Amino acid sequence: MRVMAQMAMVMNLDKCIGCHTCSVTCKQAWTNRAGTEYVWFNNVETRPGLGYPRRYEDQDQWEGGWVRKRNGRLALRAGGRFKKLLSIFSNPKMPSIEDYYEPWTYDYETLVRAPASDTFPVARPKSLLSGENMSIEWSANWDDNLAGSGEHAATDVMLKDIGEKVKLEFEQTFMFYLPRICEHCLNPSCAASCPSGAIYKRSEDGIVLVDQDRCRGWRMCISGCPYKKVYFNHKTGKAEKCTFCYPRIEVGIPTVCSETCVGRLRYIGLMLYDADKVLEAAAVEDDHDLYESQRSVFLDPNDPQVQREAAASGIPLDWVEAAKRSPVWKLINTYKVALPLHPEYRTMPMVWYIPPLSPVVDIIRDTGHDAEDKGNLFAAIEALRIPIGYLANLFTAGDIGPVDAVLRKLAAMRAYMRDINLGDEGDDAIAEAVGMSGTDMYEMFRLLAIAKYDERYVIPTAHAEQAHALEELATDCPVSEYGGGQQDLFGEGSGTPTPVAVENFRMLQDRQTADHMPENPMKGRVNLLNWDGKGRPGGLFPAREEEDRR
Amino acid sequence: MDTFLWVVFPYLCLATFVVGHLWRYRYDKFGWTTRSSQLYENRLLRFGSPLFHFGMLGVVGGHVIGLLIPTAWTDFLGIDDHAYHLVAVIGGLAAGIATVVGMVILIYRRRTVGPVFSATTNMDKVMYAFLGAVIVLGMWNTIAGSILNLGGEYNYREGVSVWYRSFLAFQPQPELMATAPIGFQLHAFVAFVLFALWPFTRLVHVFSAPLGYLTRPYIVYRSRSTDRLGSTPPKRGWDRVG
Numbered sequence: 023m024r025v026m027a028q029m030a031m032v033m034n035l036d037k038c039i040g041c042h043t044c045s046v047t048c049k050q051a052w053t054n055r056a057g058t059e060y061v062w063f064n065n066v067e068t069r070p071g072l073g074y075p076r077r078y079e080d081q082d083q084w085e086g087g088w089v090r091k092r093n094g095r096l097a098l099r100a101g102g103r104f105k106k107l108l109s110i111f112s113n114p115k116m117p118s119i120e121d122y123y124e125p126w127t128y129d130y131e132t133l134v135r136a137p138a139s140d141t142f143p144v145a146r147p148k149s150l151l152s153g154e155n156m157s158i159e160w161s162a163n164w165d166d167n168l169a170g171s172g173e174h175a176a177t178d179v180m181l182k183d184i185g186e187k188v189k190l191e192f193e194q195t196f197m198f199y200l201p202r203i204c205e206h207c208l209n210p211s212c213a214a215s216c217p218s219g220a221i222y223k224r225s226e227d228g229i230v231l232v233d234q235d236r237c238r239g240w241r242m243c244i245s246g247c248p249y250k251k252v253y254f255n256h257k258t259g260k261a262e263k264c265t266f267c268y269p270r271i272e273v274g275i276p277t278v279c280s281e282t283c284v285g286r287l288r289y290i291g292l293m294l295y296d297a298d299k300v301l302e303a304a305a306v307e308d309d310h311d312l313y314e315s316q317r318s319v320f321l322d323p324n325d326p327q328v329q330r331e332a333a334a335s336g337i338p339l340d341w342v343e344a345a346k347r348s349p350v351w352k353l354i355n356t357y358k359v360a361l362p363l364h365p366e367y368r369t370m371p372m373v374w375y376i377p378p379l380s381p382v383v384d385i386i387r388d389t390g391h392d393a394e395d396k397g398n399l400f401a402a403i404e405a406l407r408i409p410i411g412y413l414a415n416l417f418t419a420g421d422i423g424p425v426d427a428v429l430r431k432l433a434a435m436r437a438y439m440r441d442i443n444l445g446d447e448g449d450d451a452i453a454e455a456v457g458m459s460g461t462d463m464y465e466m467f468r469l470l471a472i473a474k475y476d477e478r479y480v481i482p483t484a485h486a487e488q489a490h491a492l493e494e495l496a497t498d499c500p501v502s503e504y505g506g507g508q509q510d511l512f513g514e515g516s517g518t519p520t521p522v523a524v525e526n527f528r529m530l531q532d533r534q535t536a537d538h539m540p541e542n543p544m545k546g547r548v549n550l551l552n553w554d555g556k557g558r559p560g561g562l563f564p565a566r567e568e569e570d571r572r
Numbered sequence: 573m574d575t576f577l578w579v580v581f582p583y584l585c586l587a588t589f590v591v592g593h594l595w596r597y598r599y600d601k602f603g604w605t606t607r608s609s610q611l612y613e614n615r616l617l618r619f620g621s622p623l624f625h626f627g628m629l630g631v632v633g634g635h636v637i638g639l640l641i642p643t644a645w646t647d648f649l650g651i652d653d654h655a656y657h658l659v660a661v662i663g664g665l666a667a668g669i670a671t672v673v674g675m676v677i678l679i680y681r682r683r684t685v686g687p688v689f690s691a692t693t694n695m696d697k698v699m700y701a702f703l704g705a706v707i708v709l710g711m712w713n714t715i716a717g718s719i720l721n722l723g724g725e726y727n728y729r730e731g732v733s734v735w736y737r738s739f740l741a742f743q744p745q746p747e748l749m750a751t752a753p754i755g756f757q758l759h760a761f762v763a764f765v766l767f768a769l770w771p772f773t774r775l776v777h778v779f780s781a782p783l784g785y786l787t788r789p790y791i792v793y794r795s796r797s798t799d800r801l802g803s804t805p806p807k808r809g810w811d812r813v814g
Contacts, residue, residue: 152686214790217782
């Protein structure tokens with residue numbers, strides 16, 4: 023047994039209202055730079071829908087992830103090491119910018135500069151790639167809320183097998199939102215695809231990162247990731263991906279997407295797992311067994327033997343304590359309501375989802391029946407094979423069983439809590455019908471519905487004795503600042519990284535909402551965060567000699 | 573003049589090449605990339621890039637054989653001049669044509685595809701000019717010198733190659749280059765300019781050819797090492813205490 027710790031996330035899809043706040047705040051924090059305009063480390067998809075990039079789930083086309091070979095071993099779907107090196111000059115499976123979308127801005131200048139005329143000046147969209155006029159035809163959430171669903175959603179990859187039926191019943195269609203970040207897989211195929219070895223999994227917390235100094239832009243990770251969550255920065259020529267906001271996690275605060283989530287649907291916690299069993303679990307024969315086999319890799323932090331092994335593997339005691347309190351552990355293993363996204367890619371993803379009961383509830387309510395009655399809900403779960411088949415294609419490689427069980431638990435919880443909310447005793451028979459006790463059911467309700475900040479995010483900090491050097495705290499000895507930083511770089515990537523703490527948002531906000539520019543903003547300091555490398559912002563360089571003489 | 577052209581200048585270029593790469597690797601690992609433009613356009617790249625790069629691998633291999641292996645060695649193996657040149661010309665021509673065709677596709681693409689053109693830096697343009705010139709001159713030497721025999725017969729294995737080996741051994745014999753045909757002289761001269769530019773262009777990606785991929789384990793684990801925490805590199809200045 024080799025115990026390793028993994029930062030993991032669970033999202034409760036029933037609570038997602040599709041507001042894209044997670045995407046926007048993530049973008050503000052991490053990808054508001056040139057070269058990453060089209061990049062969304064976090065995106066929210068409406069399902070059924072095509073997703074972003076378009077039809078990324080069609081692995082017959084993109085060949086991401088792993089496949090099980092006939093001899094029972096795993097191989098990269100896009101081919102082994104030799105094939106990768108031979109196709110390095112032109113990656114045949116790489117999505118083009120049209121599969122994401124062509125990023126654009128608007129020519130705002132004409133609005134203020136246009137001469138007086140009878141017609142209003144128009145800010146035309148300009149491509150951020152070529153600078154030319156363009157027509158906007160697609161974006162990261164073009165099919166939001168089933169927009170154009172007759173055309174787009176009908177070609178959703180996950181509608182395989184059930185497509186025809188859905189088309190027939192489209193007028194009573196269902197939908198839900200699916201927020202996606204990098205899965206920080208236990209068996210990441212992006213890392214396995216990287217020829218340079220620049221993508222690594224952090225041994226402390228399992229976060230998968232791209233070493234920007236070692237990435238050489240070979241682009242194999244982009245096609246290797248079946249979730250298409252590694253992106254190519256076309257300005258720097260390097261791969262970039264979701265970092266699980268590791269500078270924040272290190273000091274015990276949740277990721278930006280979780281922190282700002284309006285529906286409070288994200289849970290972050292630690293999972294302990296046996297690293298020796300990962301490959302074996304990812305290589306089980308039947309796709310339907312992958313959900314259970316991944317669960318079997320996780321280790322119970324309450325088990326004394328696991329605790330001993332964890333200590334032997336160098337996992338600090340407070341991390342084991344955090345693993346015991348982990349909401350992710352509870353949702354995945356105690357209540358068994360969270361499911362992995364696309365286990366059939368065999369990467370062992372670590373961002374799990376509680377499938378939404380809302381499509382079922384909506385349909386019952388629309389027919390005028392009591393949507394909180396256990397009998398009605400159970401009957402509907404039985405009858406509504408299409409939404410459930412669809413959810414199974416997303417979360418269990420098409421196996422209806424686990425999805426069915428989760429939805430029944432959620433339905434039972436709904437019925438059980440209705441009694442309590444009406445002042446009655448909870449009916450334990452409802453809980454027992456789905457194999458739970460009344461207290462468990464109430465605890466699960468608490469965690470899903472009203473859990474507070476420190477219950478939803480149980481994040482042990484990186485170790486205190488190292489804390490002075492952690493990025494977000496930056497209380498390192500100021501003397502060492504002399505000559506420090508990455509002065510060899512130019513443009514917005516230069517200098518030491520800006521911590522993405524709440525304080526910085528405030529500073530930025532204060533400046534943006536101030537009534538007038540201060541004479542000498544920030545006492546001669548320059549905001550490099552939004553500088554794109556063009557021109558000479560005042561105060562950045564010493565004055566030129568000629569100007570001095572004048 | 574010959575001493576400058578075939579001793580001083582090549583050594584200057586070689587020194588720039590070596591020191592430039594060390595400097596760039598030390599100070600600009602972040603900029604060390606292929607700067608791939610595949611994201612923008614793939615239809616032309618799909619043919620142009622493999623043609624060019626595989627052709628180039630052949631061309632470089634041919635140069636290594638032609639320049640570094642003395643005639644005496646091939647004589648010892650019983651390969652006569654005629655057989656050697658037959659293989660060299662056929663192989664060189666195949667690789668050269670692939671390279672040139674690939675290069676033409678890639679340059680056409682770079683100029684006509686909007687996003688690719690706007691992502692082209694000035695250094696790229698300079699590099700393309702010299703790289704193109706070296707390739708065209710090299711092709712000309714192969715076709716005009718070895719096939720059409722314009723300007724008389726010249727065996728580079730007795731001239732240019734010997735000079736090149738003497739150059740690498742730091743005992744240069746400039747007279748060997750001074751008597752070579754103008755085509756070879758130009759090819760070598762422009763090539764040395766290209767070597768001097770090399771470390772400052774995207775060509776550095778040649779030195780990160782990922783051969784280690786064939787032997788490393790698939791998944792890389794790395795620890796947040798204690799001397800380098802977060803993503804901040806260790807700072808110069810006083811050492812940390814504790």
